[in-house]
Structure formats: C-alpha cells, structure tokens
Amino acid sequence: MQTLTITPNQNALLEMAEHIWEIAKSSKTRPLVILPTAGPNASLRQALERIRPSLDQANVPFLPEVHSLSDWLELAPDIFLIPDQQSQTERILQTYASIDAHPELQTWFAAEGEGGVWSLAQAIVSACELLSQSIMPHLSWDPNTLDLKGDMQKLESVLQSAIDTAYPKLAHALVSKEANVLLAFWRYLGSVRDPIIRKHLALASYVQQFAQHPQSRRPLIWIDTVEPQPAQASMQTQFLEACTPYIPVHRLQMDWSSVALWSEAVSAEVGAQEEAQAQHNIHTLKTKTIHCITANRFEDLAWEATRRIETHLKEGRKHIALVAQDRLLARRTRALLARLGPSLSIADETGWKLSTTRAAAALHAWLELLRSPSEGPSASTLLEFLKNPFLDLEHLLNTQESNCDLLITELENALLIKQAHSSWVSFYLTIEAGTSSEYDPRLQTLLQVIRQRVGQWQSKAMQTPYCAEALLQLHEDLSAFGMKQGFEQDAAGLQLLHMLQTLGMQQSKLGQLRMPLNEWLILLKTVMEEEVYREQGAQTSARVSILPLSSTRLRYFDAVVMVGCDERQLPAFSEPPLFFSETLCQVLGGSSIAWQFRQQARDLSQLIASYEHIDLLWQSEGARGEPLRAAPWIQRLQNHLPTLATIQAKAEQRTAQARPSAMASAHRLPGLPMPTRMSPSAYRALRSCPYQYYVRNLLGLRKRKGLDEELDASLLGQTLHQILRNFFQELKSTQIREPRLQDPQYRQTWMQEHLHHASEQGFLKLLEGDKRILGSLRDWQKQIPSFVAWQLERESHGWQFHDAELKVGFEFSFADAHHQEHTVRIEGYADRLDINTTLRQAAVLDYKHQSPDKIKKRADQLMDDPQLLLYTKAITEEQKATDHPVIEADWVALKMNLKKKDSSERSFKLNHLSDQVLVLEKQLQQDLSAVWSGSAMQAFAPESACRYCEARGICRKGMW
Template sequence: MAPPPPRSTTVTASITALSTTPPPSMTSPPLGDLPLSPVDFPLQPAHTSAAIWDGVARRASDWLEAHGLSARDAVLLLPFAQHLKPARVAWMKLSRWQPRIETTRSLASALGPSPLPHAQQITEDAAIDALAARTLLSGQTWAEALRKEDPRAYDAAVQRLVEAAHALARAAALRDPALRSGFWEQGRQGLAQQSGVGHLERALLAVALEWAAADPRAPATDALFALRPSAWLHLQCGGPDPLAEALLASADAAGIPCLRLNADLPLDAAFDGGAPVGRIEQAVCDDFEDLAQCSAASVLDHLQAGRAPVALIAQDRVLLRRVRALLERQGLGIQDETGWTLATTAPAAQLMAMLRAARREATVDDWLAWLKTPLAASLREKGGSASLSALEAHCRRRGWSVPQAVRADRLPQGSERLWEAAREALVPLQLRGAQPLETWIAALGQTLQQLGADEQLKRQPAGGPQVLEALWLSKTPWPGSGHEAVLRGAQLGASEFVDWVSQTLEAGEYKPPLEGGLQIMITPLARTMLRPFGAIVLPGADAATLGPVPPGPVLIGDTFAREIGLPTVEGKRQALAWQFAQLLRAPAVTLLRRGHLGSEPLAASPLVDRLDLALQAAGHVLPHWHDPRIEASVPAAHVDRAAAQAQGRLPSTLSASAVESLRQCPYQFFARVLLGLREAGELDVQADKRDYGTWLHAVLHQFHTERVDGRDPQLDDEGRLQRAAQDQMRELGLAPAEFLPYSASFARFVPAYLGWLSEREADGQRFERGEVDRRVRPWAEIEPALSELALLGRIDRIDDAPHGQLLIDYKTGSLKGLKDKVANPLEDTQLAVYAVLMDAADSDAPAALHAQYLALDDSKGIAEIEHEHVKETAAVMLDGLRQDLMAIHGGEALPALGEGVACAYCEMRGLCRRDDWDGAAP
C-alpha cells in the first residue's frame, strides 16, 4: 500500500452530504475544514436504504480524490457482511478504482486465522469452557464448599463465570493491542472498588477477569492495527462500533487519514426535513394468534404489491415460529438469518431421547420415546412391525413405569426381541462412575454405530451433520488445543454428560437452506439497516418485546460495565433506538403488536411512541394498518346431542366395566366397547393410588394362597404378609422410596386386616380361591342373536362362609362411595355381574350366594359393604341387559346422555361434542 501523507486527520462526514448528484471534487473542503462531529440531517428520498449506497460510494470516492489518496490502497469498513455486496455494486457504478471494502471481521480473517486456544484458555465454546472453569475452581476452597453444599448453585456459578469471562475476552479483543493491558488493569481497579456485590459474585468475577486476562493469544483483529492503508473509511450505522473506533483512533495517531461516514438517524427528529420517505403503518391485534395471522397477512400483502423481498424481524422467536408456519403453507422462499438453536432440530431431539433413555433413572416413557425415533429403526425391524405398539400396550396395561419392572418373558415374542435389543444397544452408554469426556463421546459413537444411526444422522438434512460435528463425533480436536485438553481431562458422570450434550446443542446453530427464490428474509432488527428490502414487517412492537434490551452477564453490573467500557443498559437502549430509526429508510414498514397480554393491557413500545411523537411534530400521524384478510360469515350450526347406530353389531365379550358403560351412557358404550377406543394410560414414575390398589390385590392373593398351601409353616401371618408385600413390590417394579407413603399405610393395614381375618375365621369363614377368571354365555339357550356373546370377569376372592358362598371384591377407594353404590342394589353392576358369572358357570353353586365389597384402607379398620340379595339383582340386571343388547342389534340408536358424574369425567366427551350441544353450559 502507498505510504500515508504526512498530515493526518480523522474526519466525520454526515450522510447529509450524500446526494444523487456528486459535488465537484475541486469544491470539496480541505481535510482540516471537514466537520469533526456528526451532523444531524433530515430524512430525504435520496437517503433511503436502496439509494444510500450510491451516496456512500460518491462521498468516499470524492474525498479520496480531493485529497490525493490512493483509492486502491484505502480500506472501507462496513457494519455487517450483508453490506458488502450493495457497497461494491454502488462503487462499480462510479467506474472508479475501488478501495478494499470489508468488515472488520472479514478483513481480519483474510489477514490470518485466529490462534488456537491451548489448555485452560478460553475457547468461546460455552459447554467446553464450563468444564474448563470447573478445573479452575477446583483449587478454590470457597468453590469446593459451594459445590458440596449446593450443587445446583455451583453449576449456576460456573455458567455465570463462563458468561463473564467470554464478555470480558470479547471486550478486550475490541481494544487497541497497545492499550489492552490498561483495560485489564482498569478492570482490576474497578473490581477492587466494588462494594455492593456479594463475596461469591466478586470472587467469581475476579476469576473470570484473570482467566480472560491470562490468555496470551492475540486476537485475529490485532492484525488490523498493523495495517498501513492510504486511508481508513468507516461507515457508522446503528451506533458506534468499538473496534472500528479503536482502529481509527490508532490510525489517526499513526498519521493515517480517516473518514467516518455517519448514517445514524435521530429518531426524535427524523422528520424535521419533511414527510416520511416510505409508508409506515401500525396495527393493534387482539391476541397471540391474531398477531401471527396479521403478520403473515402483512407479508403476503407486501409481496402481492411487488415489494420484495420482505424483511420479517425476529423480535419474538415463539411468535416467529407461528408466523413462519403460516407462510410456509404458501410455498414461499424463506431464508432465516437468525438460525435455529441446534437443540430444536429433529436430529438433536432424537439423540437427546436416546441419552435420556440410557440414564439410570430413565422411565419406560423415556424408552418408548427413544424407540419411536428414526435412530431406533433398526431395533424396530428386529422386533417386527407391531412390536413397539404391543410393547407400549403391555407396559401401560401392567403399569410398568420403570425399565427394571419390565418382564421380557411376559411380552409377545416380537416385543421381547425389541426390548432385549434395546437393552443391549444402550450398554455402552451405561458406564459406572465418572469417565473422561472423550470416553463418553466414544461410547455415544459406538451406540450410534451399532444402531446404524450415525449414517442416518449424516443423511438427515435438518441439522444431522451439524449435531455430529458439535458433539465431536465427526471431527477431532487439534493436538494440544484447549478442546483436546478438556475432552481428555474432564471427568463426568452419566447425568453430567447428558447435561454437557444438552448445553452443546443449545449453543449450536443451524440455518436451514433457502429453497427457491428469496421472498422473505427473517433477520434481527440490527441487520435490516441499509439493506434494500422492499418492505419490513415487525411483529411484536409492544413494550414487552421491543424496548427491553438483552441483559449483560449477571456478574457484570451496569456500574462496572460503564467503568471499564463494556456495553451498558443505557448504551444498548440507544443502539436499539438507532437500529429502529433505520427502518424509516425502507419503502414500507408495518409495525404490529398485541393490545393485551392475557387480561392485562399491553402498551406500545417506547420506540413506537417516540416515532409517533416525531410524526406529530412534523404534522403527520402514524396510520393504522389496513387488514387485507378476507372476512367470511359462517352461520351458526345447530348441534344436537350425538347418537350412534350399531345395527347388527355386537361385541363378542362384555366385562363388568363394559356393562357399566352401557348403563351409564349408551354412546360411551359405543365408543369404548364397539369402537374399542381407549385413552392411553400414563406411565407415571411416582406411585399413585391405583398402583397401591394393584399391589395390595396381589399381596393379599399371594398371602392367602401361600397360607392355604401351607408354605413355610414357620412363618406367622404377619411375617407371611410382609414377605408377600416385598415380593410383589419387586414383581411390579415399585421403588421403595417412591412407594414410601403407601408403605406407611400398609404398616397400619397389616394389624387391622389380620384382626378382621381372625374374627371371620372364628365365625367359620374360610378363603377358598382368589383371582378367579370366569367366562359364561348366559343367553346361549334363550336368545340366538346373543348365543355367542360372553360375559367375563376376574373375581378377587371367593370364601366359604357358614351362610353360603361369598364373593369378595377388594376396594381401596372411598367407603362412602361404596355405600352409596349398594344403597340401591339395582344400580350396582360389578357384584351383580360376578354373581352371574358364579351362578351360570358353576353348576354346583349353592343356592345361598352372597357378595360384598371389602374396604381395605378405611381409617376405622376393615369395612364390609354387603350387596343384599345379589342373585335377584343379577337376574334383573341380566334381563335388562338382554333387552338393551337386542335393541342395539335391532338398530336402536345409542344416544349420548350427557348427564351425571360419568359424563363429567368421560374420556369420550370430545367425541360426542358434549360442550357444543345446544343449551350446554359454557
């Protein structure tokens, strides 16, 4: 490059000087006469985003030519990489020699790579640096005390330390290398003067400061300060750029001419020069969905009007996901510059599902979630097409909530193969104790290879290769690098490894490729500046979304940040205002927001209020957006209660619960029994009352069976009952810690039950059989249409009593509910069905048949609730059931009754549309 002229001056030129007609070069003021501070200017049509680059090129070229500076040896620095193309195109129009047009980052990358971090040096990888930070803190007594006392607080402290160290390292890299040591000393002095910070926070910040300061590497941007171009030119937009400011100050001190072009707009006085350049409008929407639909409609309206591409500003990512989903239905070309968190991609979710299943504390739900993913496709092939659904059905039916409870020998053959193959596949990931991180990564790679999932991830376009790379499965660290040191040295337990994978994926980024021509660009507010968009749509222009600035590191307060020159809240807020003001250069801007957040009113963003005031000061108003959506009137439809037809269609079997459904609500019977619809049961890890009831039934059956068989006669009844309790807890896979509340109830139950049993045996009552399965065809002889229909059920217990045979059904529910059930015997279905099963299936059944519910967890002890005259009740029920079934067979409708408790808790309520009936309660 040519040597600089002897005289040097840093010059700041306002964009006011930019115009469509270049000023004569001979009339340009000398260097010393150019203004040294920004000059405010009115917004003019020539200063829109689309035209401003021509003015930038002309003003910079004229300045270089007027002062005899070599353009080809000059450097023009721009705010973002997206500005490079329009700037170069604008300069080509001048047919003059171009300077080197770069950003600070692109120029530094061209000059040479950044040095690799070594052991204990900051890598800028949050998950890797968190592990390195643990090593730094391992020698600190206060940190070790915190780790032992509160592991969660320790983990949070490590994250805050890494966050602060990264912020300090980035801030130091923006300084002049000659002044960097002063930055660190200023930081130490500022930390020593802090008085309002807790001891823990101060200690963590001190470690972060010294960790960042101890890094001897020179950032790649340091090479910029050694350059000696003929001139530095810098375009400022969106507020000062610290690195560019430091570079220009250093160049000025070295005698290199510098020109700063300031494109910032003062929001409060943006319209002092006249009317708005483009069309600006705002809309207030009702709720989240209305805001999403209006945003999508606004984008489509701009595209239809020929204003393309449209910039869709990503202020609220949750809202943007919904807006994007609406726009993708139109087949538009959408590019997302913000990217997605790698953890939100399908490959990452599948990998995390597998890792969650490999944990020791995993649930059966975790296993099923993993087995349903594409990563487990090879396992499903081993079991067969229906093996997974059968496995899930068995687990839900038997209540197996943890993998240890699953009995493979009780599964169908295909499901057994699937389960055993899944167990074998996860063996590499079930290491014991702490292991080096690279050992865990190798184990993960081995598991993926065994499943054939590594090749599958490589083929998944939506983030698969990026996931493998982020987790060091498809790449290796450089020898001697900081990454290699952490991968080899960090010792992690199983749960810590899963946390590391999660953090790594959260920190990763995936940018979906553009398919088709560009029509919509999703981008942050800052990156819309000076770009030739046809229109800009900003959803979320409210006080909760557009206005609050992102917080800085927790450990770095605003006062300390101001002392050492880090971004403060005030500075961020001013930068946001500059970025927002640049929207005014666009041909069309639509601002949309919600008027309410729930039941609370939601105000407009302070920036929108300032824009409105600036327009009013210039004699204009902020117009309301015209909704382009087409309204269509949909007449209200009369909805009557549902009814089903099942002529000639009857089930082959009926249980007591099916009979109860028919008596409660015919439509419920239609859905549950005739259609076979079921609500999938939850596999809760925490034991509930249902688990307790199932377990207690099994305990009593084992107790009485072993007692009748005379097994282990040396055991007394209490010991036998306690042993049965432990056996059944293991059989059902119930963890003692989770079952503790019910174990305490069982401790009270044992003496109460044994006392009741002793009294009944003294009266001559004896246990005969338990868990008795019955299946009968009660109408085979009298009704041909029902001859093949069978009643079936399992009776908890049959006793021999002095007054006849006694059916007992164990209950762990409310005693009052049981009494209410048998208060009107004709309303009790269960014991009546059991009586039918006994009387019809056993030709030797005694004439005297009795039935009772036995309440096992009543606070006053064991309670008996007798169903009187159960044989007569069973006969009435059987005849009424025959009539109902024949009516169904003949084509009589099965209406939804919509009454009573059975309707309130019915899982078929959505199927019969109960809440949509005329006259239904709102």
C-alpha cells in the same frame, strides 16, 4: 486520516460506493474496504458494480476489496504465527476446571445446586471478556514491543479507578474482593489465544506490514455502520492513526442527524437543537406508506403479518424483510408463509439455535434418559427417545425383520393400558402382563438394550467421568442406536456431529478434566444452545428474509414487515455481565443500556427512512390478557403524525348459523360388527350410559391418557390382588402338611407373619421402580391384623379359601326386536371363591380398595354394577370351579377405619342373592335386546358417571 459522513437512508449504499470509487480513481489502486459485520457485504458489492466506472476512468480492473472485520483479521499477514483463538466453550471449560479445584470459590460465590459451578464459569468468562476489551486501548501497536504481561498489570489500576468511580465506599471492600478474584481469572485466561487480544495482534500485524512492505500499501476505507462502544472506539481510532503514516486512511461514519426520528437518536446529549431536528425529520415521513397494525391474539397477528407479506408480493415487491423483534411470532409467520409453496424462498438470518433442530432434540431425549433416576425413567421420557426419527430400530435390535416401527406403538399402547408411569420394573411388568399375541417379544429386547446403555452411565465410575471418556461413550451410544448414521444424512445432524468433534478437541487440551455427570450433560446442552444453525433458502424470484433489526443496516429490500413493536419488546436490551453494575460497565468502556437504546433508535430510524413500504405490527394483549401498548417510540411518532394511527388487524369474516345442541344419541350403524363377548365393566358402561358403551365398546374409541409421573394406583390394586392370591394359596397348601395351623393362636400369628412377608415380596419390584410406593405398603401392612381377624372369623363360620383370580363366564342367549337369536359370552375374573364343605355351599368375593362406606353405596346401584351377580351366575351355571351352588356374594374392603374394632364390617354381603340373579337375567334380556335391535343409545348418565367419562369429549354434555 480523512473522515467522511454518510446519511443512513435509502441512498446510503450508493453514496458509499461513490466515495469508494472516487478514492480508487484518485489513488489508481484497488482500495481495501472494511465493514464491521458481513451483513452489508453483498449489498455494497452490488452498489459498487452498479456505478462501476469505465477502466479508462478508474484504471482499476477489479472491484474494491470488501471484507468484514472478522474475515479480514483471519487474512492478517502473520496470522499463522499467532495461536488459534480459544473458543467460548474452551474458555469456560478452563475456568470450570480452576473453580472445581478451589471449593472455597464455590462457597464464596454461592455456586450451589446442579450446574452451579458451570453457570459461575460462564459468568466469569463473560466478565473477563469485558476486562480484555477495556485493556485494548492500553496495548502497544508495535508487535515487537508488545508486552502482554506488562500491559495486563495496567488493568489493575484501570479497574481500581473504575471501581472507585462506580461504587460508593460502603460496597468498596466487597467489590474489590470480587475484582481481585476476577483479575486472577483474567490473568489465567489472558494470553495470545484470548479472542480480543488475538484481534489486537492481528491488527498490529497489519500496521507492521504497511510499515515494512511498501508494495502492500493501498487506501484503507474503514466504515462504521454503528457508533462503537467507548473501548472499541478508542481501539479503532488508535489503529487507524497507527496506519495513517504509511497508507491513506478514510473513515466513513454514519450521520443520523437527518434521519433520526427521536432526539436520543441524534446525539447522546439531548438538547433543544436535537429535538427540533427530530421534529423536522418526522415530517419527511408523510410521503411513505407506513401501517401500524395490532391484534389481540398471537395467532391473529401471525396471520396478519402473513397477509401483509402476501400483499407486498402481489403488488410486485419481490424481496421482503420480516424484522423479528418478536422471534416467536416471526417463526410462526414463517410457518404460515410455507403454505405459499416453493415459489417463495424464505431465509432465516436470526440464527436458529442448534438446540431447536430435530437432530438436537433426538440427542436431548437421550441425555434426559441419562439423567433419570436409577429406578428408571418416566414413560414419557422413554417414549420421547424411542420416537425420535434418527433411531434405527433394525440396527439396534440387529434384525432384518420389518415393522420395527410398530414396536414403539405397541409399547406405548401397553404402557397406556396398564398406566405404567415410570421405572424399568413397571415397564417389564407391563410387557410380561401382555402375554397375548398382540405383544411383540422384541419389546423385551428393546427395553433391555436401552436399560443396559443407560446403566453404563449410571455406574459409579461415570458419576464423575473424565470428559473425554464421557464423550467417547456418547459416540458409542449414537453408533449403537444408529443415530450417528442418521445424523450424517441431515444438515443439522452433521453440524451436531461437528460440534461434538470440536468439543472433544477442546476438552483434550485441558488434560484429564473431570466433572460430575449432570454438569457434563449441562455442558452439552449449553453448547447446543450456543451453536447457531442457519437455514438456507432456495433461489427464487420472490424472497423473504427473516432478520433482527440490527441486520437491516445497509441492505436492499422492497418492503419491510416488523413484528414485535410493543412496549415490552422494543427497545430490547441485555444486562451487563455478572459482577459488573451498569455504571462500572460504562466506566470500563463497555456497553450500557443508554448506548443500546440509542443504537436501536438509530436502527429503527434508518429502517423507516430507507424504505417506502413499512408495516409495524404488535400484539395488544399479553398472555394473561394484560393490555400492551405500542413501543414508546412508535407512540411518539403517532402523536406527531395522525396518519400513523393504529389499525386493528382485520380478522377473516366467518358466518355460521347457531344450532342448539341436543342430547348425544347414537344408533347401531348398519354393518357394524357386534361383540361376541362382554365383560362386567362393559355391561356397567351400558347401564350407566348407553352412549358411553357405544363409543368405547362398539366403536372401540379410547381416550389417549397421559403418562405422567403420578403414583400408579391401578398397579397398586393389581399387586394387592396378587399378594392375597399367593398368600391364600400358600395357606391352603401349608395347612395340609402342618397340623399346628389348626391351633387358632398359632394360625393367627402364622397368617400375620406370612402375609407381612408376602406383602414385602409383592411390593419389592414396585419399590425398585418408585420409592413413593413404600407409603402404600405401610398403609396396607397396618390393615393386616384386622384383615387376618376378619379371615379367622369367616373361617369360624365354615368358609375356606378355594381359588383366586378365577376366570368365569357364561353364554347368554336373547332375542332382539326382530326375533333374531343372539348369543353373547359374559366373562371376567372373580377375585376369590370360598367354599363351605360342611354345608356344600360356595361364596364369591370381590376385593375393593375402598372404605366400607363407599362399598355400601354400591349396593344401592347393584343392578347398574352387577359384577358380583354376573360371577355368581357364571360359577353356578358352568360349575367348573366348584359343583357347590353359590349362595353368598360379598364385597371385601381393603381399606378399613382401624379405629373401629369390629372386623366384620370389612365385608358387605348381598341380600336375596338368588332373587337378584333372576332380576339380572331379565335386565340383561332387555338391555342387550335393545342394543342389538338398533334402539337409540342416549347419554343420560348422572354427573357422577360423567365426571371422568372418556366419551365426554364426543357427547359434549354441558352444551345441551
């Protein structure tokens, strides 16, 4: 076996191609070239084509055959005799089934909580992969004498020896117990379908082919672009030595001594010679154009990376590498580069997770609905699913009608207006409350179909389903929603459907596998997270390739922009598998942090040595404002090369003239239609802040409220109003036919019992949707005895319930400053109307879910919130509800301090009611005339009114 060294710089590919052609010339055959990964394949073929000798010189009509190792193994001569390898998901499922059958393992490994068993299965499979890798050097290279069972037994002594070396005696007993469990799982998973063992069998079949079939013999050129891990290095050396008796073997290895910029990149053993070599290599960088650029903010750095790429393109460099040490920043830069138009092709080789695509997001939204409680999902979860672009509403509702997309907008608006945060019941109540024409009746059907689909998953049989049945149900759901048809028209969607099909094939091999629904949903999300989606860029003259640092080896680029060069992200490393310490992993021949650091130092050295134009960018401040320095490797370079000093990213210069803000003020716009109706709440807004009235009522702007999962206070108030209305109407009808209600003691008992029952019934639907409302129900039920006592005392003064939730209003005429007459109807819903038949008088009552102390404060600003006065005027003028004059108006508190015994404090009566109504009429004339006349509507409200004002984002109070 001949070993050659290659210097990994800008000439590495040409040097490699020259060696390959020399071997082809001397052997007069087409050599076989094997690379560890597929990344450099195209670049190496281009280099071979560039220096291709004439046919007379080489006598080889075709280019040397170049393969990545994984592709070459799939072409092994006896590969069809070897069973297909198990996928990672299939191995995890197999392990999961075994753990699930042994609860003592779950207890011993503390696999608790949702997804605990699934996470444990993943960790065990990762550990078993390392065990398989460590046994590779002990396997035979003769397929006829290969004894997997016998060779597997060797692993026990190998692992025991590694444990003795890596762990102190105190931890030995515990670790040995874990090791025995892992060995049992490794034997369970270990077979010819194990990916690593299958790889060994494929290599062994090549050795057998070279030995038995002379016509297949030709030079083998094995290229190592990285330093292999110890176990891999031993396996590769054994394979090449096994091939040497039959074919010429040439091993091309990288020699980093002339390009390494740090001593640890020269060799694993660092000494004075390595330090001197690194210092010598650093001084060769003086001829290169290297910029070290930093910015404080994430967005500024993304713009700077975009500007650097744009600069390279303008200077004639057509193929730019964007090295994504910080993937989030690289993808933000990619979004900014998209603004340059279709003339720039962008290829992302970092491997987007399938879970980041919109197709996966649509499926994820449905899975989140399935995880919702039996009462129903949150409104935000429901809307997230309904808004996914793959949902076909026409197909779902089985209708040909248009404007189905507007259904989602109507539903969202209804939920926002009613603040229905969660549960199917609150959603139905919201739709039922919107009986006006603006609500589409198909909303009820839409909710019912989705609830029915979700209900199938929440049945008892589906709480621990067979995996095959759960997958079949998911396919039926996707078809019913029309999402499957949408996925078939989308590249990521097609990959998602293929993933589900593959998962079904893997699960079918495990027989009747059951798992809890939540863990099965976690399985789906995990598979989506592990699936790689690669976006293909169009062919253009200018290209940007987004790739990780490791993928830059042996590639051609005109310039390199690397982002994420701060101390937090460079170098990066991965932790050893669970159950393995760093030392044990290293003893078994696996990866170590030192090996990862050394390889990244070599990759960065190779990158800097191979290209003339390099930009290194990083963010100088973290998310919390903490300072971030450059990566230690870059700092060490800067210490020796002052020309690499850090440059602050140049932000775009913006000039502006400061202008002090003034109080927000508005005038009626010409042609703006003025309202013909006004509610008491609208008039309250006009009184508290005219500017607020202008924004909300004249312009019709509303703040988009969030749909979180807080307790719905507004729905509680509406429910209490309905309970009291139904209760008093029942009392009114019952006392006519039941004389015993005239007895005070019986009446009190009857009222308390029936109000308790009415409250239970009224809160029943709400409790179905949110159990937290039970506390509010109990609080109200504690108020019932005091409320009944107050009602009886009121009845003793001659007042009787007459009606509730009564719509009342009146026409108000006024003249503006231009002497034009206008009429506005002011109307609203009065909570309750009582009459005194003896005195032929009426009283209007308004329930407040507040304490009496807060109600008393309302009286101090009665003219700013004259709701009771407006109802008084409306009932008196229209005389529809009663022909008795309203002589009393009261606020009634529904939240009393029960430690106080005086129930009469529950209501607060307005004094001088008739005089107050006259004052209100004059005030209405002035206020409405000013607005209709075009007077300025200024924002002069007190802070208490501004605290929760929806128009504050427009008036900007606090800035003037």
